[in-house]
Amino acid sequence: MAVTLKDVATLAGVSVKTVSNVVNGYAFVKPENRRRVEEALAATGYRPNVGARNLRRGRTGFLALMVPELSIPYFGEMAGLVITAAQRRGWSVLIEQTQGTRDRERATVDSLGPHLVDGALVHPEALEAADFPDAEGKIPFVLLGEHAVDVELDRVAIDNVRAAHVAVSHLVSLGRRRIAAIGANPQRGTSSLRLAGYRAALADAGLPSADSLVEPVAKYHRAEGAAAMKRLLAQEEPPDAVFCFNDLLAVGALRSAAEHGLRVPGDIAIVGFDNTEESAFSLPALTTISPDKAAIAEAAIDLIDSRLAGTESAAPRSVQPPFSLEVRESTVGS
Secondary structure, three states, X not given: OOOOHHHHHHHHOOOHHHHHHHHOOOOOOOHHHHHHHHHHXXXXXXXXXXXXXXXXXXXXXXXXXXXXXXOOHHHHHHHHHHHHHHHOOOOEEEEEEOOXXXXXXXXXXXXXXXXXXXXXXXXXXXXXXXXXXXXXXXXOEEEEOOOOOOOOOEEEOOOHHHHHHHHHHHHHHOOOOOEEEEEEOOOOHHHHHHHHHHHHHHHHOOOOOOHHHXXXXXXXXXXXXXXXXXXXXXXXXXXXXXXXXXXXXXXXHHXXXXXXXXXXXXXXXXXXXXXXXXXXXXXXXXXXXXXXXXXXXXXXXXXXHHHHHOOOOOOOOEEOOOEEEEOOHHHHOO
8 A cells, every 4th residue: 555644644753744844845844853754754665646746736747948959068957957956846847949049939938838837947048028928827937047038027047247257357367468258149148248247347457348359159059169269369469368158169269279289278268157067077177157057946946936836926036146256277277
């Protein structure tokens, strides 16, 4: 016979409600009671009936996550963290890859409803406010990242302007004076913010912000970073440092620098953005902006959870998780 909450409660010597609170992840349980319940859960092999629980709550047990490209490590890592955070609350996650096109993003948003998922986490690249459904009778949406969508929805994003400023100020502090940027793309909201932070840091340091040092890219891929770096190095006066708007662009830039016989960071310093796993294993290891990706995932799931529980006001909320600068060999050497 299947083990019940009552069986676990009897073994642990606590109430059924206490066992339920532990199983559902509620924080306010006395440490001693939590320990006894966890031991009883392990001893009995209790497994919650997620389907029945969701049915009682009027939920599907699924969340949607919409990202541009899973092949970009940042989005792959974020997907894993979102899945982990969601599973702790009893949700499974359906992932949709949109390639960052408005048609695909709009079609995905249109397909999401309470018959399919309980809520959706959306990382838009091209969506506009008109592409979102009216709030009434719809699922809660949370926007990830800082794509400029003028819509009344909850949002989770780091301060990209400040983060870019920190990255470029680090290069300035090392004595670099001709600092380039790779990653300008007017179609990407985060690109505009990182470019603004780059220019602000140069202005604060009294350094010129030359358009010739800002390299646009179509995609945030390694090949685009390599090609942009080659163009910069072909200039009559090449840069002595480069701020790349993501780690893949920086890895591509590292490759082109090596092909040109340059030492990193001796001849040219390079900074990335996202602190993906690859950045720690590049050669040299990459200095990069490190968003607290786990905090982003947890905050997004918390926003969905609170909306469904009806514990928050109708006003949209904005959560800004922290970031840090991970200093490695590409700027300070080994």
